[in-house]
Amino acid sequence: MGSHNSPLKLPVIDFSNPDLKPGTPNWDSLKAQVRQALEEYGCFEALFNKVQLELRKELLGEIEELFDLPLQTKLRNVSKKPYHGYLGQYPWLPLYESMGIDDANIPEKVENVANIFWPEGKQSFCNTIQSFSEQVAELDQIIRRMVLESLGVEKYLNEHMESTNYLLRVMKYEGPLTTDTKLGLTAHRDKSIVTILYQNEVEGLEVKTQDGEWINFTPSPDSFVVMIGDSLLLNPCNSTRSIDFAGWTNGRLHSPLHRVMMTGNKARYTAGLFSIPKAGYRIEAPEELVDEEHPLLFKPFDHVQFLRSTIPRPVRKSSLL
Ligand SMILES: O=C(O)CCC(=O)C(=O)O
Numbered sequence: 077m078g079s080h081n082s083p084l085k086l087p088v089i090d091f092s093n094p095d096l097k098p099g100t101p102n103w104d105s106l107k108a109q110v111r112q113a114l115e116e117y118g119c120f121e122a123l124f125n126k127v128q129l130e131l132r133k134e135l136l137g138e139i140e141e142l143f144d145l146p147l148q149t150k151l152r153n154v155s156k157k158p159y160h161g162y163l164g165q166y167p168w169l170p171l172y173e174s175m176g177i178d179d180a181n182i183p184e185k186v187e188n189v190a191n192i193f194w195p196e197g198k199q200s201f202c203n204t205i206q207s208f209s210e211q212v213a214e215l216d217q218i219i220r221r222m223v224l225e226s227l228g229v230e231k232y233l234n235e236h237m238e239s240t241n242y243l244l245r246v247m248k249y250e251g252p253l254t255t256d257t258k259l260g261l262t263a264h265r266d267k268s269i270v271t272i273l274y275q276n277e278v279e280g281l282e283v284k285t286q287d288g289e290w291i292n293f294t295p296s297p298d299s300f301v302v303m304i305g306d307s308l309l310l311n312p313c314n315s316t317r318s319i320d321f322a323g324w325t326n327g328r329l330h331s332p333l334h335r336v337m338m339t340g341n342k343a344r345y346t347a348g349l350f351s352i353p354k355a356g357y358r359i360e361a362p363e364e365l366v367d368e369e370h371p372l373l374f375k376p377f378d379h380v381q382f383l384r385s386t387i388p389r390p391v392r393k394s395s396l397l
């Protein structure tokens with residue numbers, strides 16, 4: 077792309093209009109912006125003030141308290157699904173720790189997880205996690221609806237929505253206590269359908285453009301980051317790239333490589349709501365999206381099996397998954 081006078085920035089899309097409804101001019105204008113941003117960057121900054129600032133602040137407070145628990149307690153966050161339980165204590169990723177809450181939009185599921193950490197219960201954690209997840213899930217559904225409409229395959233909308241559930245992953249990256257930049261999270265593509273991130277004020281997220289340049293994301297209390305999932309890792313379908321939303325759209329959308337780089341003293345806290353295909357659901361591009369110009373790129377695949385196949389050997393050996 078050559079030289080830039082101003083630093084690269086993610087596109088910003090404003091979903092704050094309380095009357096946003098399918099079929100309205102505002103909806104159609106946002107739909108065009110979403111499609112363009114996802115084709116070009118696979119990612120954008122979303123403003124969505126339906127999730128009140130107070131709730132966003134409470135969420136960050138609850139996450140901080142969760143990570144302050146003793147390691148032995150945090151290790152009780154286990155899951156049969158890879159990448160859904162406690163992750164951390166990796167020698168090659170010393171700043172990173174994360175935990176997962178499956179079905180975080182469903183009150184009973186959140187309570188079950190809270191009871192693992194606090195056997196006496198913790199209502200503020202349950203209420204905050206569940207309300208935040210439920211409200212951010214609305215944004216996930218708006219975006220997925222806009223994508224399907226813009227591809228002309230909205231007839232699959234119900235099947236598409238019903239075939240997924242939500243995982244809330246919370247992340248902590250310690251400040252490295254240096255002015256050098258240290259790796260917080262290795263560059264990767266997400267394996268979700270859509271990922272929506274919310275974070276505290278500490279910078280660190282970087283998203284790679286298709287031209288190979290890294291965009292440093294500058295967070296604000298109002299910004300969410302939306303990106304779509306794909307993966308370049310080992311793939312049961314034997315193709316060089318796959319999957320999920322980029323897979324489902326048969327390669328029409330781009331899923332971005334991203335990483336976290338840390339500097340300074342402050343810890344970075346993030347919450348990511350991931351919409352993911354239910355276990356056993358086979359992901360297959362709709363026939364409408366396969367034509368001469370877009371031959372079928374991906375064989376149908378099962379998401380959980382795919383996740384298993386992507387676990388790097390050192391992680392598998394560490395028995396944290
Ligand atoms: O912490 C972040 O902002 C990014 C986290 C991330 O990329 C992930 O969990 O997949």
Ligand SMILES: [Fe+2]
Pocket residue numbers: 264265266334
């Ligand atoms: Fe990610």
